[in-house]
Amino acid sequence: MNSSDEQTSAISRRSVLAAGALTAAAVAYxxxxxxxxxxxxxxxxxxxxxxxxxxxxxxGSILEHKxxxxxxxxxxxxxxxxxxxxxxxxxxxxxxxxxxxxHPCAAGGRHNLSWPTDGTTKVVAAxxxxxxxxxxxxxxxxxxxxxVVDDGFASVSAYNKLVDRIEAKVRALxxxxxxxxxxxxxxxxxxxxTHKACSDVAYRLMxxxxxxxxxxxxxxxxxxxxxxxxxxxxxxxxIPSSHMNTKRIAMYAYNTWDPSRNLYALGYHSVPELLExxxxxxxxxxxxxxxxxRPGKGN
Numbered sequence: 001m002n003s004s005d006e007q008t009s010a011i012s013r014r015s016v017l018a019a020g021a022l023t024a025a026a027v028a029y030x031x032x033x034x035x036x037x038x039x040x041x042x043x044x045x046x047x048x049x050x051x052x053x054x055x056x057x058x059x060g061s062i063l064e065h066k067x068x069x070x071x072x073x074x075x076x077x078x079x080x081x082x083x084x085x086x087x088x089x090x091x092x093x094x095x096x097x098x099x100x101x102x103h104p105c106a107a108g109g110r111h112n113l114s115w116p117t118d119g120t121t122k123v124v125a126a127x128x129x130x131x132x133x134x135x136x137x138x139x140x141x142x143x144x145x146x147x148v149v150d151d152g153f154a155s156v157s158a159y160n161k162l163v164d165r166i167e168a169k170v171r172a173l174x175x176x177x178x179x180x181x182x183x184x185x186x187x188x189x190x191x192x193x194t195h196k197a198c199s200d201v202a203y204r205l206m207x208x209x210x211x212x213x214x215x216x217x218x219x220x221x222x223x224x225x226x227x228x229x230x231x232x233x234x235x236x237x238x239i240p241s242s243h244m245n246t247k248r249i250a251m252y253a254y255n256t257w258d259p260s261r262n263l264y265a266l267g268y269h270s271v272p273e274l275l276e277x278x279x280x281x282x283x284x285x286x287x288x289x290x291x292x293x294r295p296g297k298g299n
Contacts, residue, residue, distance in 0.1 A: 042179040043071040043141070047170070049185055049194040050080045050150070051127040052254050052267035055134045056274050057219030059247035060239035060284040061183060062138050067243070073180075074140040075173070077166060078150035078194050080127045083119030088269055090115055096272065104272060106257035106265040113264075129262040133253035137246065144173070152193035152297070159193055159297035167201045174210050181213035186287045189232075190220040193297060200295040218285040222277035235286040244282045251275055 044065040048054040054062070054074060065072050088095070092110045097103040115122040128145070135143045146169045152162035174180065187199030205211045221229040230236045239247065254267025254275060268275055 041070045042181065043073050043177050044181045044183060045073045045075060045173060045177065046140075046183040047075045047077055047185070047198055048131070049077045049187070049192065049198050051076065051131040052134075052271060052275070053185060053195075053219050054131065054138070055247065055250040055254060055267070056222065056271070056278045057185065057217045057284060058183065059134075059138055059250050060237050060243055060282075061217055061286065062140060063239075063243040063246055064237060066139060071141045072138075073142040073144060073177075074135050074138070075144045075146060076128065076131055077146050077198060078148045079120070079124045081119040081150045082123055082127075082270065083117055085127075085266055085270055086115045086117045086119050086121075086123050089113045089122075089264060089266075090117070094269070096269065099272075104255075104268070106255050106268065108257075111264075123266065126262050126264045127266050130254050130256075130267050133256070133261075133263065134250040137250040137253060139246075150194055152197050156297050159197065162193065163197045163200045163204075163295075166197055167204055170201050170205060171210060174205065179213075180211075181215070182211045184214065184216050186216040186218040186220075186285075188290070188293060188299070189218055189287075191223075195219070196297065196299075199289070199293075203289060203293055203295050206289065214289070216287040216289065218287055220274065221285045222274045222281065226277075226281060229281070229283070230285055232287065233285040234288045237284040237286060239282045239284065241282070248279055251279055 046054070046058050046062055048058060062072050062074065089111050090113055092112065094103075094105040094107065094109050094111060096105040097109045103109055132143065146166065148162065148165050148169070152159040170182070174182070182202065184198050184202045185195050187195035187197065190196065199216065202211070202214055202216070206214055218233065221233075224231075253263070255265045256263045257265050
């Protein structure tokens, strides 16, 4: 990162930190009223592999479809179990306090929690509370929670079972909403098995023509240098300023510390660099499936 990038990141970091101090009501209700969707329009179904993927890499596209009058359904694919987050919530002072001053921990640097470290108890419910606050800010028409256990990293066998479980649920949605468009994440470019599993499901269902109108948003593009984020994209969405404001409100749901609403800023503690970069970059990056796509864990 060059000095200019460092300066931009620091400015953005302070913005996200300040947003994390917003009241719970502000996070829930700042978004403007979304345009009414046409009852005759086919829905656009967006799939977030984990809590926080929606706000980072899908929100601008969601708002684009809402503005066009299309119903938008947002799917949370996995339960988002994460032992590392549980451990982080039990760590005082928070490691984020080493970043800068003021530090970007919405709790003030000390969590004072004693969560079970199985990664499911406490973590899943809290992450999902953030997801629901983000979805409310975006004004989606329906939220669907697949509640698939996020365990595809354990082995090739576990990965294949994860793909099968997700496929069954997406196939059922395709049957329930014929003609819908389906928006996944670009899992072949991303870092987790769950993201790749979602792409594998899309590959299967496109091949047997269960779904046809399919695109992939690259959530982890924001982990690249800014000038390389659009590399390989079929389409770069330039997010209008009004939509970008709403996208940022959705991001703030992931950096709000309000235990009374089960909000613990888990998204920000999980992927702060991605949230910072997405907060500063009013673009999203949309891909089509490569012709040489290779399904399977590690491909």
